[in-house]
Amino acid sequence: MKMNGSQMVCEAITREGVKVVFGYPGGAIMNVYDEIYKQDGFKHILNRHEQASVHAADGYARATGEVGVAMVTSGPGFTNAVTGLATAYMDSIPLVVISGQVPLSLIGTDGFQEIDAVGISRPCTKHNYLVRDINDLPRILKEAFYLARSGRPGPVLVDIPKDVTAEFGEFDYPDSVDMPTYKPSCKGNDRQIKKAAEAIINAKKPLIYIGGGTVLSNASELVRELAQMTQIPAVETLMARGVMGAGNPLLLGMLGMHGNYASNMAMSETDLIISLGARFDDRVTGKLSEFARYAQIIHVDIDPANIGKLVDVDYPIVGDIKIVVEKLIEQLQERVNPKNYESWRDVLKRYNTLHPQSFKDSDEVLKPQWVIERIGKLVGKEAIITSDVGQHQMWAAQHYPFDRARQWINSGGLGTMGFGFPAALGAKVGCPDKVVINITGDGSILMNMQELVTAAEYEIPVINVILNNHYLGMVRQWQTFFYDKRYSETDLSYQPNFKALAEACGGIGYDVTTKEEFDRVLLEAIERKKVCFINVAIDRLENVLPMVPAGGALYNMMLEHKD
Amino acid sequence: MENIRRVISVIVMNESSVLARVTALFAGRGYNIDSLTVAPIPQSNFSHITIVTKGDKRIIEQITKQLNKLVPVFKVMEHEEMIEKEMVMVKFSVKERLSDIAALCGAYNGGIVNVGPDIVIAMAADEPRRIEHFLEATQIFNPIEVVRGGVVAIER
Numbered sequence: 058m059k060m061n062g063s064q065m066v067c068e069a070i071t072r073e074g075v076k077v078v079f080g081y082p083g084g085a086i087m088n089v090y091d092e093i094y095k096q097d098g099f100k101h102i103l104n105r106h107e108q109a110s111v112h113a114a115d116g117y118a119r120a121t122g123e124v125g126v127a128m129v130t131s132g133p134g135f136t137n138a139v140t141g142l143a144t145a146y147m148d149s150i151p152l153v154v155i156s157g158q159v160p161l162s163l164i165g166t167d168g169f170q171e172i173d174a175v176g177i178s179r180p181c182t183k184h185n186y187l188v189r190d191i192n193d194l195p196r197i198l199k200e201a202f203y204l205a206r207s208g209r210p211g212p213v214l215v216d217i218p219k220d221v222t223a224e225f226g227e228f229d230y231p232d233s234v235d236m237p238t239y240k241p242s243c244k245g246n247d248r249q250i251k252k253a254a255e256a257i258i259n260a261k262k263p264l265i266y267i268g269g270g271t272v273l274s275n276a277s278e279l280v281r282e283l284a285q286m287t288q289i290p291a292v293e294t295l296m297a298r299g300v301m302g303a304g305n306p307l308l309l310g311m312l313g314m315h316g317n318y319a320s321n322m323a324m325s326e327t328d329l330i331i332s333l334g335a336r337f338d339d340r341v342t343g344k345l346s347e348f349a350r351y352a353q354i355i356h357v358d359i360d361p362a363n364i365g366k367l368v369d370v371d372y373p374i375v376g377d378i379k380i381v382v383e384k385l386i387e388q389l390q391e392r393v394n395p396k397n398y399e400s401w402r403d404v405l406k407r408y409n410t411l412h413p414q415s416f417k418d419s420d421e422v423l424k425p426q427w428v429i430e431r432i433g434k435l436v437g438k439e440a441i442i443t444s445d446v447g448q449h450q451m452w453a454a455q456h457y458p459f460d461r462a463r464q465w466i467n468s469g470g471l472g473t474m475g476f477g478f479p480a481a482l483g484a485k486v487g488c489p490d491k492v493v494i495n496i497t498g499d500g501s502i503l504m505n506m507q508e509l510v511t512a513a514e515y516e517i518p519v520i521n522v523i524l525n526n527h528y529l530g531m532v533r534q535w536q537t538f539f540y541d542k543r544y545s546e547t548d549l550s551y552q553p554n555f556k557a558l559a560e561a562c563g564g565i566g567y568d569v570t571t572k573e574e575f576d577r578v579l580l581e582a583i584e585r586k587k588v589c590f591i592n593v594a595i596d597r598l599e600n601v602l603p604m605v606p607a608g609g610a611l612y613n614m615m616l617e618h619k620d
Numbered sequence: 621m622e623n624i625r626r627v628i629s630v631i632v633m634n635e636s637s638v639l640a641r642v643t644a645l646f647a648g649r650g651y652n653i654d655s656l657t658v659a660p661i662p663q664s665n666f667s668h669i670t671i672v673t674k675g676d677k678r679i680i681e682q683i684t685k686q687l688n689k690l691v692p693v694f695k696v697m698e699h700e701e702m703i704e705k706e707m708v709m710v711k712f713s714v715k716e717r718l719s720d721i722a723a724l725c726g727a728y729n730g731g732i733v734n735v736g737p738d739i740v741i742a743m744a745a746d747e748p749r750r751i752e753h754f755l756e757a758t759q760i761f762n763p764i765e766v767v768r769g770g771v772v773a774i775e776r
Contacts (some may be wrong), residue, residue, distance in 0.1 A: 179641060180648045184691040187637075204691065238633055238694045365678065524665035 060387060062191055063092040064143025066155060069198035071098030072230060075126050075143065076100070077117065077486055079110040083130025084170060090128075090220040101600075102486065102515055105507035107134050109479035111141020111154060112214075112505070116480030118150050119466045120121030120441055121487040122207050122275060125150070132170030133168040133549040135216075135527035136177065140473060145212040147470025148296065151205040152212035153198075160220040161189065183211030188218065190362055191226035203234040208241025209360040210273055212288040222495055241359060245376030245384060253331075253355045253372040254388035260329035260353075265287045266312075269469065270334015270358060274378040275461035280333060281305070283382055288395030290405055294335050296469045299459035309405060310414055313341040314605045315451045318412035318614060321605065323405050324349055325612040332356045336380045337367045338470075339607075347610035357381045366538040412603070414455055414618055425452045425524045425595045428575060432522065433458040435579055440492040441466065441484045445477035445501030448530035451601040453496045459519040475504025481519040482512055492520070499525040499549055502590070511587035513563030521584050521590050523555060526597045533601050538618065559590035569593045621676030627702050627773045628684065630669040633692040634660050638675065641690050642669060651675060651683050655706075655770035666694060672748070672771045675747040697771070707732070707745040707769035708755065714740050718759040727756045 060068065066089050069080060077100045082090040092322045093101050104110040107129045112126030129138045131477055137154045143153045154261045159168040175185045184204050186197045194217070201213040216347040254326055257263055277300045284291050289528075291301050292312040293295040301308040312320035330352045335341070345367060355372040364373045374381055416426040429452050432440070442457055443466040444450040450467055459465050468476040472493070502523050512519050529547040538542050556566030565587050567578045575593060582589045604612040628715050642724055646653050654672040661668050665669045667741055673683060680698065687696045710720060714735065725731045728751070731745030744754045755766065 175637060177639070179644050189636075241692050360689070362689055366682060366685075455741065466629070 058228045058373075059225055060228045061088070061186075062194055062217060062227050063089040065194050065221070065226070065228050066198065066217070066466070067096045068097060068203075068228060069195065069230060070126055073202045075099055075124065078126045078128055079104055079126070079483065080128030081130070081134060083134045083157065083160055083221045085131035086128060086134070086155070086222070086276045087157075088219060089155070089157070089217075100318050100555065102478065102482075102511065104197070104482075104511050106505065107137035108140050108475065109505050109508050109511070110227040110479045111138045111152065112144065112473075112476050113478035113483035113486070114152055114154070115141060115150050116443060116466055117487040118152060118483070118485030119480070120184070120463055120484035122463065124151045124202055125483065126155070127152065128155045130170065131159055132172050134170075135172060135174045137225045139177060139181065142178055142195065142212045142214065143467050144471045144473040144476055144569065146183065147480060148211050148269060148468065150212065151210035153201045153205050154214045154363045156214060156216045158187065160420065161218045162220070167370040174214065178214045181212075182214045183209075183214065185214035187216045188221050191221055194221065194226065195228055195230050196360045198232045200234055200236065204239070206241075210240075210610075212517040220272040228251075242375050242378040242447050243268070243280045243359065243380055245357070245374045245381035247384070247424075248383045249372055249374045250381060251388060252532055252558055253374060254357060254385055254392070256329055256353060256372060257287065257331065257385075257389060258393050261397065262327050263287075263329040263331060264323050264327035265289050265291035266324070267297040267300050268292075268294045268333065268335025271297055271378050273318070273360070274334060275462070276333070276382055278377060278378040279386065283386055283389075286386060286395075287389060287393045288398055288402065288416040289331070289401055290323060292316070292323060292470075294338070294341055295454050297335070297468070298454055298465040300464050300519050302460050303316070303458035305520045309409065312611075313338075313452055314343070314544040315455060315601050315603065316410050316605075317409075317414040317455070318603060318616065319408040321611045321614060323443045325610075326404075327352045330354045332358075333382065334409075336356060338365045342367065342609040343605045343609055347612070366400050403478060408561070416456075418456075419596065423570065423572065423575070423593060424594045425449060425455045425526075425599055427572070428452050428522065428524060428593055429496065430573060431572070432496070435576070436492050436494070436583070437465075440464070440494050441488060443467065443477045443482075443493065443495045444480040444497070445470045445486060445497040445504075446474045447498045447501060448526075448534065448599075448601050449496050449501075449524040451497045451507050451531075453523070455601075463476075464592070475499040477501060478505050478508050478519065478521060479522070482508060482517050485517050485519050494520045494522060496524065498530060499523055499527060499552065509559060509562035509564050509588060517588060519588050520579070523590055523592045524595050525552075525555070525592055525597050526599065527552065528597060531601070537598075537600070538604075538606070554588045555592040564588040564590065590612050621678060623674050623676055624680065625672065625674050625702055626680050626698055627771060628671045628673060629697040629702070629773055630687055630693060631661070631666050631695040632669060632728070633694065634667040635692055638667070638692045639669070641686065641692065642671075645690065646673075648681075649682070650685065651679065655768070657770040657772050667689055670770070670772050671757055672700070675682065683774045697775060703776055704770045704771050704773045704775040705745055705746055706751045707743060708745045708747045708751050709741055710755075710758055710763045711765040712740050712742065712763055713762050714738055721745055721758075724754070725748050752770070
């Protein structure tokens, strides 16, 4: 079938089953937008900033497990999208981002809105393409979707010069992809899996270390089954919250810099780490030479480069978590004795009783942890929780009762402030039946607050709970602990009127200072089904604890801070 | 861990910007490139890149794994069983002792390749370590300019 480049883009998006595209038009991408106007294969949502478009596509992908699609123009449209690409890249989120480019004849001439998009995005995409020939476009689009969702997922950029979007060619959309240079291995080596199973059977203090790869692989049920069958305790990384489910007696909680005592001590004392889709990030390990000194390591990851990158691994297994865990369960069936780990579980139980994840509540001022636990009580399993980056993110990760994978959406790897609100839009568009709440701070929310307009226009009822301490709280906390309280540029005493701001953009605003108000307002906000800001005044100087100071050993936790 | 020298052969799709992907990977992750050569493989869609690098065991392993992750990379070979050769060209004044220069080049699989009114150009092609020796030996002839070609390698 003959069609022009713009029609090809729309047709490919439709054939890939994408129902919604987030984007922002501009000169170089106008031909494609002209075709978007004429088609009805998918819906387009106009964000008010390209960064937000990519984050929204990202939130959509994280919530649904489908590929998210964003579309931007050349030059500044593309550079605005870069933070979104990098955010998705660090957390391995499947995205296809289409960017316009100046016409082929102008490339290299410093033309208006020209920038080397493939050059800039090379280190923050799984792969990228500059389309030089209309005949390559169908294949490239097919490959882009395939690369984004297969193997270790990631964002793929397709940069299309304006003349290519106008040119006609044969649209021969391939059914499958054959790339001789790209063959991800998913199955896991059976011999290694057998050896790993032996190691588990022989271990005395094994620990399941669950990372975001488990969520990406949709392996949460199987990982629960593995833990249940073996009665091996588990810890979750920031990216894996929800995999085991709150209240699961085998779940110790989150580990790492702001992990709880039992999780970090478990990691420090275990004799066998069963790492499932985690990558031994510095925020998890603390000082590497002190990390898990007594442990052998089984490392299951679909990306071979993650294995042996930071720690030496005894049982490397390259494969999809889902497939490998299934095989592990098969190997362990009726051979593993849960009783063997009983004394180990008892030790960890004692650690948990000794220093549970807790906080000191107050009647005078709202504590952020209370607010988060309260949200959990009021909406619990049903909600999707997104967050920005900072103290509120850590409090949410620590205190929200996450019950399933894909319920918790945050920028873990890159740590992008401004991610939460647009990601929440994407999540709500992808899962319209769920209540979607962005837990954010008074710093982060301002970084993409223009999305109030998007949410109001498209009637996307996202609730933003702003835990407002009038500080860039996480940096302020480090300044308190490590910089003698020199609060350099972190005091946000000068504030916008958040309530009025939300209302000015067509949303609803609330100011909250008490527990009773919070309950009433949150329930009302859910009821009214409109984008809103709930501005919650919290204790200004509350800290995120426990804390492992950067570069410190995981077992050296600050459990409380005394002035 | 101790730094080791390694020759890595990378077979890549012969397409635009593939070399940039490889070099950007080294720059972005802080790996070292001692030398790099690239040329198309005849009668194929592939090119052969030869990279000489240094790093400890973990880094060398990461380099090969990260290279393998690049989508247009077909194959990465890194081991000790490689035959390596490097070429070098040296410019001398025509007033130097030409027969001695020719004899020296001869000992390193080379010779004099061009003679002009003022200068003479000589070449050698040998193992990288022997190229170092060759360049040391040329010092007495006051070389004006040296251009090294970088290492190429092939599996034994």
